[in-house]
Amino acid sequence: xxxxxxxxxxxxxxxxxxxxxxxxxxxxxxxxxxxxxxxxxxxxxxxxxxxxxxxxxxxxxxxxxxxxxxxxxxxxxxxxxxxxxxxxxxxxxxxxxxxxxxxxxxxxxxxxxxxxxxxxxxxxxxxxxxxxxxxxxxxxxxxxxxxxxxxxxxxxxxxxxxxxxxxxxxxxxxxxxxxxxxxxxxxxxxxxxxxxxxxxxxxxxxxxxxxxxxxxxxxxxxxxxxxxxxxxxxxxxxxxxxxxxxxxxxxxxxxxxxxxxxxxxxxxxxxxxxxxxxxxxxxxxx
Amino acid sequence: xxxxxxxxxxxxxxxxxxxxxxxxxxxxxxxxxxxxxxxxxxxxxxxxxxxxxxxxxxxxxxxxxxxxxxxxxxxxxxxxxxxxxxxxxxxxxxxxxxxxxxxxxxx
Numbered sequence: 001x002x003x004x005x006x007x008x009x010x011x012x013x014x015x016x017x018x019x020x021x022x023x024x025x026x027x028x029x030x031x032x033x034x035x036x037x038x039x040x041x042x043x044x045x046x047x048x049x050x051x052x053x054x055x056x057x058x059x060x061x062x063x064x065x066x067x068x069x070x071x072x073x074x075x076x077x078x079x080x081x082x083x084x085x086x087x088x089x090x091x092x093x094x095x096x097x098x099x100x101x102x103x104x105x106x107x108x109x110x111x112x113x114x115x116x117x118x119x120x121x122x123x124x125x126x127x128x129x130x131x132x133x134x135x136x137x138x139x140x141x142x143x144x145x146x147x148x149x150x151x152x153x154x155x156x157x158x159x160x161x162x163x164x165x166x167x168x169x170x171x172x173x174x175x176x177x178x179x180x181x182x183x184x185x186x187x188x189x190x191x192x193x194x195x196x197x198x199x200x201x202x203x204x205x206x207x208x209x210x211x212x213x214x215x216x217x218x219x220x221x222x223x224x225x226x227x228x229x230x231x232x233x234x235x236x237x238x239x240x241x242x243x244x245x246x247x248x249x250x251x252x253x254x255x256x257x258x259x260x261x262x263x264x265x266x267x268x269x270x271x272x273x274x275x276x277x278x279x280x281x282x283x284x285x286x
Numbered sequence: 287x288x289x290x291x292x293x294x295x296x297x298x299x300x301x302x303x304x305x306x307x308x309x310x311x312x313x314x315x316x317x318x319x320x321x322x323x324x325x326x327x328x329x330x331x332x333x334x335x336x337x338x339x340x341x342x343x344x345x346x347x348x349x350x351x352x353x354x355x356x357x358x359x360x361x362x363x364x365x366x367x368x369x370x371x372x373x374x375x376x377x378x379x380x381x382x383x384x385x386x387x388x389x390x391x392x393x
Contacts, residue, residue, distance in 0.1 A: 002322055047353065054301045054355050061294040068289055068363055072378045075360075079385045086389075220356040221382065227353050228390040231326060238346040239315060239322025242308045245352065249305065 004034060005240060009247020013052060016248070017255025019271050022191030022219060023248045024049045025108055028101065029278035031244075032285050038094045043230035044241045045189030046223050051245040052252045053191065053220030059256075065155045065213035070168050070206065073150070075221050077175045078182035078192070082222045085186025086229035092187075094286040101188050105279035108194040109272040155210055164207050174204045186226040191219035289366050293359045304352035311345040357386045 008030050016023035024045045031041035060066050089097060154165040168174070177199045185192035193215045200211035230236050315322055320341055327335050327343050329350075335343030364379035 002316075047349065050353055050356065051305075054297055054352075057359075058294055058297050058301070061290045061297070064290055066290060068293065069375060069378075072360065072363060072375065072382055075382045076378060076385075079382055079389075083385065083389045217359075221360060221386070224353050224356045225386050225389045228386070231350075231353070232329065232390075232392075234326055234328065236326055236349075237323055238326050238342065238349045239312070239320075239324060242312055242345055242349055243322060245349075246305065246308055246312070 002243060005243045006247045008034070009048065009244040010251035010254075012048065012244075013248035013251025013253075014255040015251075015271060016052065017252040018258070018267055019112060021108065021112070022049050022193055023052050023252065024188070024190035025105065025194075025275060026278070027244065027248070028189050029282045032282055033278070036240075037235075038097060038282075038286050039089065039230070039233075039235045040237065040240075042089060042097075042187075042189035043227070043233075043236040044244050046185070046227045046230055047236060047241040048245045048248040049185075049189065049191045049223040050220055050227055051249045053216055053223060055249050055252060056256075057217045057220055060213035060216050063155070063158070063209075063213065065210045066217045067153050067168075067206070067210055067214045068217070069153070070150060070200075070204075071214045071218045071221075073171065074174055074178040074196075074200075075218055077179040078185075078196075078218060078222045079225045081179040081182025081184075082186040082225040083229060085183035086226040087186075088183070089187045090233060095283070097187065098283040098286045100184075101282055102276075102279045104184060104188060104190065104194070105275050109275055111194055111198060112268050113272050153210075157209065164210070166205065166207055166210065168200075168204045168206055170203055170205070174199060177203065182222050182225075185219070185222050186229070189226070189230075192222060193219050289363060292362055292366060296358060296362055297355060300355045300358060301352070304348060304355065307348040308345070308352065311341065311348055315341050315345065354390070357383065357390075360386065 008027065012023040012027040012030065015026055027045045027048055028041050031044060032038055036044070057066070150168040150171055152165060152167045154163050157164050178196065181192040181195040181199070184190065184195060193212075196215040196218065197208075197211045200206045200215060201208050206214065227236070312322065314320075318341060324342050327340070327346050332343055332346060336347060360379050360383050364376055364383060367373075367375035367379060
């Protein structure tokens, strides 16, 4: 059984990295399929999501694309959503969780296969000097400014060989959706990046690369809030979570290194079917 | 040092240590004939079990160490914003930290 958990962790991390998913989407149905109760599977999955996110964040932070400011602003409601979602998971029927998981799997698969259309190029191109002016902004605090205005930020795009300057807009809209992304994460033991990235990109106008990097950092904070709740409810077995977390982290590293050599569009289509089948099987198992 | 770099270095040390300790604790439980499927020890009973050298308790502690890594990055962001007098970021980080800590202790 322990070796099976290692294999499951490695596979979830490996294929998650290949497909641009956190691993929770693959891990949860697999754990339920081998006989774990759904709440234990969610608790374990959320621990694994923390592991993948923090390992991924190390890489993304180095690129300078992670927008810590935006992440923390959105994180206020995402974390609240994650905590409330985790509590709700213990009071709703297991079958309802399975149906919800299937619905999220459908959306994830759609976003994964239509990635080219979901992830649009940067929509805001503020002038570069604005990023420098941002440092001169008053360090004072006002709730209005906190909710409505975000400073200009920028990152160096290695591929395009240019600075990409942007300013997040419609922050209140982003905050509302972030709450629900956090809630889904807490309810289902997934990262929530599949919801967060398109929202940051399409609603808030954050360039795709910055949105992916920022979401990756956020997922770790969101998942750790949920993990504490599951931990305190006694549904996380430390030994099982440890094996799976290590497996997922190693698998994700391997997947990230091989992703460029794999036929990504074909893989996405194949796994879209696999993920939907696994999510569908969850409904019949619980 | 920039916040990005500060958080990155913290994560490298923190996560590297936690992962290594997790691996060691799994191996200890495996080779001492323990059961990795034992349920979690409640945080309130953790300290007593740690003092008794319970491998399961040590694994639980290491797992918590891994789980608080993201909270540690928020704490770093909070301290850095205080030092650089960016109140907006300090308040945001403080709220997030508050929610995380309350979920750890009250969850």
